[in-house]
Amino acid sequence: MKKSPLWLAVLSALAVQSALTATSVSAAVATPEKTTSIVTRDLLVQADLVFSGKVVSVEYKDSADGLPHTFVTYDVDQVISGRPDGSQVTLRFLGGRQQKGEVVRYLEVSETPEFQVGDTDVLFASKNNSSICPLAKCTSGRFRNLDGVLASDDGRAIIEKTDSSYAISAAVIAQDTERKGDVGHGANALASVAREPVSPVVPATAVKTEQFIADLREQAREVASARADTPIFVSASIKDEFKAAAMAPEAAPADAAPNLLRRVTTPTDFDRWEEDAVRKNNGNPVL
Numbered sequence: 001m002k003k004s005p006l007w008l009a010v011l012s013a014l015a016v017q018s019a020l021t022a023t024s025v026s027a028a029v030a031t032p033e034k035t036t037s038i039v040t041r042d043l044l045v046q047a048d049l050v051f052s053g054k055v056v057s058v059e060y061k062d063s064a065d066g067l068p069h070t071f072v073t074y075d076v077d078q079v080i081s082g083r084p085d086g087s088q089v090t091l092r093f094l095g096g097r098q099q100k101g102e103v104v105r106y107l108e109v110s111e112t113p114e115f116q117v118g119d120t121d122v123l124f125a126s127k128n129n130s131s132i133c134p135l136a137k138c139t140s141g142r143f144r145n146l147d148g149v150l151a152s153d154d155g156r157a158i159i160e161k162t163d164s165s166y167a168i169s170a171a172v173i174a175q176d177t178e179r180k181g182d183v184g185h186g187a188n189a190l191a192s193v194a195r196e197p198v199s200p201v202v203p204a205t206a207v208k209t210e211q212f213i214a215d216l217r218e219q220a221r222e223v224a225s226a227r228a229d230t231p232i233f234v235s236a237s238i239k240d241e242f243k244a245a246a247m248a249p250e251a252a253p254a255d256a257a258p259n260l261l262r263r264v265t266t267p268t269d270f271d272r273w274e275e276d277a278v279r280k281n282n283g284n285p286v287l
Contacts, residue, residue, distance in 0.1 A: 020162040035159065035167035036116060038140075040216060044223045046122035046136035049082030049233035050212060051089065052145070060096045065074070066279055070096035071238045072115045074123070081214060081220035082125075083232045092236035094132040094244060113142050113153050120145040122213065129236050133244050134163040145209040148172055149202055158212070159205040166212070171203050261272045 044050060053074035062068055073090040095109035112133050123142035128134040135141030139153040150158040155174030161167050225228065 005171055019241060032161045035161070035169055038158070038166040038168060040166065041223065043124045043136045044081060044140055044216070044220055047126050047141065048080065048231075048286055049078040049084055049089070049125040050082065050123070050130070050220060051076050051082070051125070052078045052080070052122045052209070053089065053120070055115050055117050055121070056088070057226065058115050058117060059238055060098070061238050062098060063242055065244045065275075067094065067244045068096040068098035068241075069094055069244070070115070071223055073235075074121075077120075079214060083230055085232050085234055088235065088236040089125065089233070090237070091123075091134045091244075093134065109263060111138055113139050117177055122150070122209065122216075125233065129242070133234075141221075143209075143212070144174065149173060150207045150209045150212050157203050157206045159203050160207050161205075166207060169205075169206075171201065172203055173206075174259055238258075 016079040024089045029263050047092045051074070053076045055072060056075050058070075059071045059073075060068055061071065070093045071090055073088055076084055076087055076089055093109070093112055095107045096111060098107065109132060113135070113248065122143040122145065124134040124136040125134055126141065142153045144151045144153065144155065144159065146155075150157060151173055157169045157171045157173045158166055159169045159171075
């Protein structure tokens with residue numbers, strides 16, 4: 001059936017109205033920003049030392065097992081919780097650069113932070129010298145101070161929610177740029193990246209670093225009161241010989257069930273094969 005010009009005009013007008021209505025509804029029902037909640041109390045409970053500081057050196061050394069490790073040293077600015085053994089703190093991470101003669105290799109460990117001399121951070125250090133990543137929940141235990149604004153390890157702004165709790169926003173306020181110095185660790189060092197604040201938009205609810213530290217101090221008092229004692233936090237020493245934490249699994253609690261104890265302390269055939277393969281491959285991961 002042939003449509004008249006009037007009928008075509010009516011259909012066109014209805015289509016335009018429908019499109020405008022859809023646009024209006026879409027704008028009204030905007031998707032809320034995705035955030036990741038931060039439970040600072042849990043981090044404080046897990047941490048042996050909480051402090052703010054500045055990275056002054058990034059060094060590498062192989063363990064007795066032949067695996068490269070990264071030693072990151074901070075000048076301590078403020079101690080929030082715990083007792084450091086000096087004015088500097090050195091953390092030891094599995095992974096990093098390994099050089100044998102003219103051959104340079106890198107061991108990358110996933111979900112482990114990158115560090116660069118000059119970085120200023122707030123850190124929740126835990127199990128230094130005895131774990132792969134000596135931070136509470138690893139990357140979750142490092143907050144970057146970017147020109148006074150707090151950010152996650154991957155450079156996303158930390159915001160304050162309506163209930164006064166903290167969350168990681170989707171807004172990236174730091175990015176990788178051209179090399180400006182030594183970077184650790186792992187294959188990340190191969191990329192040789194530096195990190196600079198991204199000028200544009202910082203969320204209005206972004207948390208200031210000093211505000212975050214002040215709030216942590218209040219919470220830390222409550223956590224400390226529940227602890228029997230506060231042992232001195234021992235820094236890693238690049239001069240000492242050591243064995244990789246990956247090759248020395250932690251023992252199970254004394255009250256663990258016998259079958260659980262066996263599973264934790266006894267490596268499987270695959271574990272033994274993997275350890276042997278890593279050693280034969282000069283500390284490089286076996287793919």
